[in-house]
Amino acid sequence: MGTRILADKVYSALVNQVPGIRERYRRVRYRGNKTARIEAWIYLIWLNTAYHVFRYRKIGASEKYPYYEKKVLYTKGSESSLSKREKPEQLAAELAKYDVISFDVFDTLVLRPFSSPPDLFFLLGDELKYMDFKRIRMEMEWKARERKYKKEGSYEVSLDEIYTVLAEETGIDKESAMKREVELEYEFCFANPYMFRVVSELRRLGKRIIITSDMYLNTEQIRTLLGRCGYDEFDECYVSCDIGKSKSKGDLYDEVKKSEKKAVKKGELTFVHIGDNYIADVENSKKHGFANIHYVNVNAAGEQYRAEDMSEITGSVYRGIVNAHIHNGLNEYSREYEYGFIYGGLFVTGYCQFIHEYVNTHGIQKILFLARDGYVLKKAYELLYPEEAEICEYVYWSRLAAAKMAAGYFKYDYFRRFLHHKVNQGYSLKKILSSMELEDMLEELCRRTGYTQNAELTDRNVEKVKQFFMMRWKRVLDHYEEQLEAGRKYFGEILDGCGKAVAVDIGWAGSGAIALDHIVNRIWKMDTEIIGVIAGTNTCHNAEPDASETFLQTGKLVSYMYSQRENRDLWKFHDPGKGHNLYWELLLGAPHGSLKGFYLREDGKCECVLKEETGEKGKVMEIQRGIMAFVREYEKVSSKSRLLRAVSGRDTYAAMMMVEGEVNDKFLRELGKIDRINVE
Numbered sequence: 001m002g003t004r005i006l007a008d009k010v011y012s013a014l015v016n017q018v019p020g021i022r023e024r025y026r027r028v029r030y031r032g033n034k035t036a037r038i039e040a041w042i043y044l045i046w047l048n049t050a051y052h053v054f055r056y057r058k059i060g061a062s063e064k065y066p067y068y069e070k071k072v073l074y075t076k077g078s079e080s081s082l083s084k085r086e087k088p089e090q091l092a093a094e095l096a097k098y099d100v101i102s103f104d105v106f107d108t109l110v111l112r113p114f115s116s117p118p119d120l121f122f123l124l125g126d127e128l129k130y131m132d133f134k135r136i137r138m139e140m141e142w143k144a145r146e147r148k149y150k151k152e153g154s155y156e157v158s159l160d161e162i163y164t165v166l167a168e169e170t171g172i173d174k175e176s177a178m179k180r181e182v183e184l185e186y187e188f189c190f191a192n193p194y195m196f197r198v199v200s201e202l203r204r205l206g207k208r209i210i211i212t213s214d215m216y217l218n219t220e221q222i223r224t225l226l227g228r229c230g231y232d233e234f235d236e237c238y239v240s241c242d243i244g245k246s247k248s249k250g251d252l253y254d255e256v257k258k259s260e261k262k263a264v265k266k267g268e269l270t271f272v273h274i275g276d277n278y279i280a281d282v283e284n285s286k287k288h289g290f291a292n293i294h295y296v297n298v299n300a301a302g303e304q305y306r307a308e309d310m311s312e313i314t315g316s317v318y319r320g321i322v323n324a325h326i327h328n329g330l331n332e333y334s335r336e337y338e339y340g341f342i343y344g345g346l347f348v349t350g351y352c353q354f355i356h357e358y359v360n361t362h363g364i365q366k367i368l369f370l371a372r373d374g375y376v377l378k379k380a381y382e383l384l385y386p387e388e389a390e391i392c393e394y395v396y397w398s399r400l401a402a403a404k405m406a407a408g409y410f411k412y413d414y415f416r417r418f419l420h421h422k423v424n425q426g427y428s429l430k431k432i433l434s435s436m437e438l439e440d441m442l443e444e445l446c447r448r449t450g451y452t453q454n455a456e457l458t459d460r461n462v463e464k465v466k467q468f469f470m471m472r473w474k475r476v477l478d479h480y481e482e483q484l485e486a487g488r489k490y491f492g493e494i495l496d497g498c499g500k501a502v503a504v505d506i507g508w509a510g511s512g513a514i515a516l517d518h519i520v521n522r523i524w525k526m527d528t529e530i531i532g533v534i535a536g537t538n539t540c541h542n543a544e545p546d547a548s549e550t551f552l553q554t555g556k557l558v559s560y561m562y563s564q565r566e567n568r569d570l571w572k573f574h575d576p577g578k579g580h581n582l583y584w585e586l587l588l589g590a591p592h593g594s595l596k597g598f599y600l601r602e603d604g605k606c607e608c609v610l611k612e613e614t615g616e617k618g619k620v621m622e623i624q625r626g627i628m629a630f631v632r633e634y635e636k637v638s639s640k641s642r643l644l645r646a647v648s649g650r651d652t653y654a655a656m657m658m659v660e661g662e663v664n665d666k667f668l669r670e671l672g673k674i675d676r677i678n679v680e
Contacts, residue, residue, distance in 0.1 A: 014048055020059050021047045073658045074305050078335050079342070083301050085329035088197035091293070095198070095272055096205050098291060100260050103234075104247075104275030105213040105222060107297045109199070110189045110229055111328070113637045115299050115306065115319035120188060122313050123641045124181055128172060140166040141216070158241040159216045182221055187640050191229040194330040195274075195295070203232060208264065211237040212256055212273060214246045214280060236263065247280040253288035276300075301327040310654045314647055318346050318655065321633050336622035337629075343656050344587035344623065345630020349638075350647030351535055352381045352631075354560045355504060357646070358533060359388070366501035368494070368530075370397045370513070373506040375590030376624045380631045393494050395503075396608040398595035402515035404437065404480045405487060405598075409518060411473075413511070415466055423462050428454045437479055437597070441472070486598035488524045490606040495520065500529045506588055507534040508581060509547045510557040517556075532557040535584065535649075537564070541575040561649035570653050580660050587627065591617045 015022050024047055028040040050056040074082070085091065095101045103109050106117070114120060118138055125133025144165045145155040159178055167174035202209055211234050213222060219239045226234065238256050245252040253273075261269060271290045275281025276297040285292045302323035310318065322342050326333070333341070355377075359367060367388070369378040374394055382389045399417070407414040418436050430453040433442045445468050446453055451461065469476050495501065503513035513532025520526045537552065537559045538545050549564060551557040562570035574580050593611035601607045638644035 014044055018051060018059070021051060024059070071304060071307065071658055072661070073342075078333055078338055079302070079305060080326045080331060080333045080338065083296065083298070083327040083329050084332040085194065088194055088330070089201050092198045092201035092205065095202060095274070095293070096207055097270075098272040099264065099266065099269040100208050100210060100271045101202060102210050102212045102256065102271060102273040102285075102290070103195070103199070104273070104277070104281050104295075105211055105215065105226070106189075107276040107299075108274060108281075108295050109192055109195050109211075109231065110225065111192050111298065111320075111324045112189055113320045113324065113633075114188075114316045115303075115323060116316055119313065119316040119320075120181075120184055122316075123184055123188075123643060124177070126641070126643050127180060128177060130170070130172060136170065137162075137166065140169065143169075152244070154244050154246075156214070156240040156244055156246050157216055158218055159221070161241075162216060182217065185217065185221075186225055186228045188637065189225060189229060191231065192324075192328055194328045196230065197330070199231060208235050208260075210235050210256070210260070211239070212247060212252060212275075213238070214240040214248055214252070216241050218242050236260070247275075247277075247284055250284040250288055253285055253290060257289065295329075296327070298323040298327040305658075307655045307658055309657070310651045311648065313643055314651045315654075317634070317637055317644055318651070321630065321637065325629070325633060333626070334622055336619045337626040340587065340623035340626025340628075341630045342626075343583075343659055344627040345634065346647060346655055347535070347584075347587065347652045348377060348380045348627050349384070349631050349634045350649065350652040351560050352377065352384050353645060353647055354649070355381065355502070355533055356385055356388070358531075358558060359391075359502065362500070362531070364500055364502050364531075365391060366495065366498045366528075367392045368395045368397075368501055368503045368516075369393065370395055370503055370505045370516075372398075372590035372592065372594055373585065373588040374504050375592075376588055376627055377504060379624075379628060383628070383631055384635055395494065396490075396595045396598075396610075397503075397512060397516060399512060399515075400435075401483070401487075401595045401597045402512060402519070405484050406515045406519055406523075407480060408477055409522070410515060415469075419457065419462055419466055422457055423459050424457075427457050429457060429465070430454060432457055438469075438476065441469075441475070482600055483597045484519070484523065486600045486606040487519070489600075489604075490598055490608065491520060491524070492526070495526055495528045498528050500531070502531045502533045504533045505535075506585060507536045507538075507559070508542070508576070509538050509544070510534045510551060511547075513557065514548075514551060531555070534559050536561045536574060537571070539571050539574045539576070541577055559649075561653050567650050567653070570650065573657075574653075574660075578660065583656060583659050587623060589620055591620045591624075 015025055021044070025040055025044045028043050047059055051059045073079075106112070112120065118134060121134035121137045124137070125131075130136075141157070141162045144157045144162045147165065148157050148161065149155050159181065163174045163178040166172060166177070199209060211222060211226070215222065217225070217239070219237045219242050222239055223233070223237055236259070238252060238259070240246040240252055243252060243255055245255050247253065257269070257271060260271070272292065273281060273285040273290045274293040274295055275285075276295050278294060282292050282294045299320065302319070306319040306322060308315065322345075325341065326338065355367065358364070367381070369375070369381070369392065371394065378392055378394045382392055403410070403414050403417045418432065422432060429445065429451060430442060433439055433445070442453060445451070445465065446455075448468055449461070449464055451465075455461070457465065503516055505512050510532045513530060513534070517530035517532075520528055520530060532551070534557060537557075538547050539562075545564075548557055552559065552563050552565070559566070561567060562574065564571055591613070593613040596609045596611050599607050599609055634644075
């Protein structure tokens with residue numbers, strides 16, 4: 001007993017006292033080979049010596065949980081170009097030169113939507129209602145391998161053997177849990193689109209195709225899995241757990257050659273093997289007389305570019321989906337498409353999930369996706385929740401139109417937008433009055449102030465110009481009466497019979513929703529409560545960081561990613577001065593100009609007049625094509641487990657943090673960002 005207590009104290013002192021040491025030790029200890037324990041203790045002694053004696057403090061820092069994302073995105077071209085391979089038919093032609101063509105299964109023929117295969121166990125643990133199941137399942141697998149090695153000198157175990165050990169050491173029913181794990185593999189695995197075409201071409205050529213796999217799923221389960229993924233029957237299947245030999249050791253290749261010679265009944269046969277593990281699939285196959293093709297694991301290829309500062313489950317699925325799509329070798333995508341798929345897709349998916357949850361818990365009758373940021377959001381929302389399409393509306397709205405129509409009450413904001421924000425920026429009085437739609441007052445302004453039409457607005461004359469309009473305020477407001485009437489007709493049709501609606505926008509102060517609520521209820525008297533739903537708020541770096549606090553506190557505004565109260569670290573990190581707002585707006589900008597205003601046509605109906613789009617429409621659409629592709633891929637996965645139906649705002653932001661940390665204005669221009677002045 002005393003010895004055990006002493007051992008625990010030593011373990012705690014050497015392993016648990018320093019987070020960085022604990023992480024590094026466990027990574028080696030649970031590596032999964034027979035020398036791991038000895039290697040881990042030697043490594044542990046070295047780590048403690050380096051940290052405590054030589055004061056190498058970096059060892060003490062956590063690798064797994066950095067405070068902020070440390071990775072950088074690929075900026076020299078499209079990331080997919082790094083993994084683009086020859087056409088599948090070309091590879092098939094090369095493989096066809098051999099008599100027997102062998103394929104690895106997992107991460108070669110079949111992919112999972114997880115960056116780490118054991119993360120599937122999270123889903124099983126949820127269904128079993130068993131805490132820490134993923135770690136326990138991995139531990140039981142290793143115990144089963146150790147038990148098998150002691151008895152038979154082999155580490156190759158079947159799923160049945162794993163669950164025998166698991167059932168002994170937990171209260172979990174063996175048969176039902178084991179059956180469900182297999183079913184989850186069937187449900188979540190999918191055919192590698194690149195290899196699917198390779199195999200199809202080889203089938204067309206009449207070649208002999210076999211499976212050679214190190215796996216605890218047995219031959220029947222592997223065949224069923226491949227069939228569920230759309231593959232035709234393979235000629236033969238060699239699985240380590242059934243044969244007791246492995247690619248990792250190398251002796252499985254000898255078994256394959258021996259069995260194939262009997263099956264084919266031909267003289268000398270030539271063999272080629274394709275797989276992702278460099279040691280097991282490449283080096284060992286070569287040692288045993290196989291030619292080989294290395295298919296780089298998609299997660300290994302994308303790992304250095306994927307965000308890690310995310311929750312375990314969402315992060316794994318996000319990375320798994322992106323890596324499988326970008327690095328399978330089949331396609332090379334544009335940078336715009338990748339910007340949408342990699343950095344915008346998770347955001348749009350999670351934001352739509354957030355909106356959906358709010359709508360269904362607060363009795364919302366109408367979802368107003370405000371132009372222009374709502375353009376792709378509405379498309380994604382209707383894809384994810386088609387049953388709610390009838391309550392979704394894409395609504396033309398802009399801060400410009402709102403400033404004019406709500407000027408009577410938000411007078412301060414009116415002058416700040418049209419005058420104070422344009423001071424000392426080279427704007428002439430003529431151009432400013434044109435944007436205010438007060439051209440008929442220009443001549444009098446010049447006469448009263450002594451300025452010319454081309455005089456620039458500066459800090460020296462702005463108050464004098466403002467006072468001119470203040471003295472003629474009713475006349476100013478009269479200019480916007482037509483727009484108010486046209487807007488009333490436009491929103492009257494949209495909000496007819498609606499008692500409660502949400503106005504969805506990117507952010508940041510939430511003024512679009514607040515102004516709309518004021519106009520709808522105080523001016524038009526429509527009696528429709530409008531709640532503003534925004535992706536993010538003003539931050540500590542804004543000149544007005546507290547602008548929306550009262551509305552956020554009362555729930556008149558709700559924020560998805562961060563606010564002063566939630567994800568406060570992001571509220572401190574997000575900096576519009578560094579272009580952070582633009583990175584997000586670039587994802588959502590519609591392929592049309594922003595709203596100039598509402599006007600009455602001759603027939604008395606409303607006409608929405610848009611400003612000219614200054615960006616490149618093709619690039620905007622390409623970004624959104626990438627976003628929608630991710631949304632579709634995520635929906636395929638999330639529909640199979642409730643664990644994946646609530647992407648947090650913090651996880652959403654983590655992916656974009658890589659962009660905000662490394663990308664500059666040059667990259668934005670290359671993606672076709674419109675002039676900052678005309679963003680809204």
